[in-house]
Amino acid sequence: MVSHSKTSRLRKVILGTAMATIFASAPAFADVVKLGLLAPLTGPAAADGQEYQRGAQMAIDEVNAAGGINGHTFELAIGDVKDQSASNVTSAVERLLGDPDVHFMMTGYASLSNFEIDNMAEAEMPYMLAATSQQTKDIIAPAPDKYGCCWSLTPSFDAYNTDVTSFAEKLAADGKISLPTKKVAIISSDNAYSKTISEGMKKTFTEKGWTITVDEIVPFGEVTDWRSILAKVRENVPDLIINTDYLPGNSASFLNQFLEQPTKSLVFLQYAPSVPEFVQLTGKNSNGVIYNLLGGALTTPKNPRAAEVAGKFKAKFGVESGTYGVGLYEIANVYFDALKKVGDPSDHAGIMKALGETDKQTAQGRLKFDPATHLAMQGDDYIPITFFQIWDGERTLISPAAYATGEFKIQPWMK
Known part of the structure; x- marks a missing residue:
């Protein structure tokens, strides 16, 4: 070389x-x-x-x-x-x-x-x-x-590390979800992107008084079976489940297998749902899924x-x-x-x-x-962090309020 x-x-x-x-x-x-x-x-x-x-x-x-x-x-x-x-x-x-x-x-x-x-x-x-x-x-x-x-x-x-916690707590404060236990399960992949974000999230959740019930990391690359990790999630049901594996195939497999026996937990998936392939792999299972982006297209009237x-x-x-x-x-x-x-x-x-x-x-x-x-530069006057929710294959920007094109709706498995 x-x-x-x-x-x-x-x-x-x-x-x-x-x-x-x-x-x-x-x-x-x-x-x-x-x-x-x-x-x-x-x-x-x-x-x-x-x-x-x-x-x-x-x-x-x-x-x-x-x-x-x-x-x-x-x-x-x-x-x-x-x-x-x-x-x-x-x-x-x-x-x-x-x-x-x-x-x-x-x-x-x-x-x-x-x-x-x-x-x-x-x-x-x-x-x-x-x-x-x-x-x-x-x-x-x-x-x-x-x-x-x-x-x-x-x-x-930095906003990836902190804002999922704030987002979930604001949903609870607005009466849109409940957080009775403040337990969170965090799953990551062994790569620089996913690990940096998951480590930052764990620090923020701990500082805000949450309990991390599952802390798992999978090897980087294709992952087709998440069932052993999901079994651990179900043993001690958390209010919030996070997976920061950014590969759409892996994230889709995770969601599909979670829905085989879902818990009443808010599910957040890092980045992967923004890729069109994710919806192709999950179909109607993607309804309700939440993800966020820093630097994603800000499709709003503004x-x-x-x-x-x-x-x-x-x-x-x-x-x-x-x-x-x-x-x-x-x-x-x-x-x-x-x-x-x-x-x-x-x-x-x-x-x-x-x-x-x-x-x-x-x-x-x-x-x-x-x-x-x-x-x-990051911020509402520059490039903001944006949260999206998928319904019927369409992505709706639900936060921040200044740019939102729709509102959060309860995820189907949480009802």
Whole structure:
């Protein structure tokens, strides 16, 4: 495997040779600029990877149809990160960094630990990602000036750690559910995203006086049988059941098996229900399920941009967009905005600076970056945490109240 430093040097040699050829032969710029996409097109997260590709391609098709930018048109170059292992992510990153026509890189999530940020910084490659924002913060916050390359569409995950507790307690305070025991069962998967959130949740629930009756973690990857864990849940029935495994197939299996012998517990599933595949796998069993998002499309009358983008996505691909179809569309457009401002796609320093200066309304809310962490700013005036509930395959935004398009309804198994 080629080392990171060798990859960077090789890229600079290739790029230098390519630029010399361009200047010698006439046009100042290449006709086609490649946007590199890191995506799990195969493996357990392939449903998300397909969304990445569709969202990014939709943005590229629109810009090309409008005549491009400064004489450039664009195409997508994809690196399949497969199962998101370090070796597969590194291979995809190095292949794209070795292509002198790639001038911007993007992903929803690639490695989950986001170690590839260091590769982008070394190669001086503009990079925008989402998800696992705690890992992004941990890498960038100690030396933000070192990482001018890299920016996150997703805000801090702190709200994931705290707001499910507040959400459940508010439902009880409003008389919509009862919490007679303040017991919670928390199940997670052994990956950076799920574990970071579940550990934060456990801390918050404990601080607020809840009792954790089940604390289980499953190996990362496909999980088809949850029955032994669910048996533990049923032995000491909790008021609230949480599963932070983000893979839609796993989450669907969990819900289907829970409903074989349900308890009168509020069920919260992290992220997975936002993926269209989840409803396909659960059908009517998904009715009532609750999930939340940081950086999800904010389809409310207060943010017409989200409905516009979601409508275009469905018209083009014939399916609803999950989080990442809309997300990658917006990431690509943030790059196009930066390029319009800078002019030259090979001016990576200028592009990176322009990315960091972004302040615009997106499908996710107002996007502006925190200069200390390079994360999107979080809050009702920026990108809020949103709670959704599924009924008959439709997702209704139920919190926060300022953006809600409907109200919480009691889950069928709680009646």
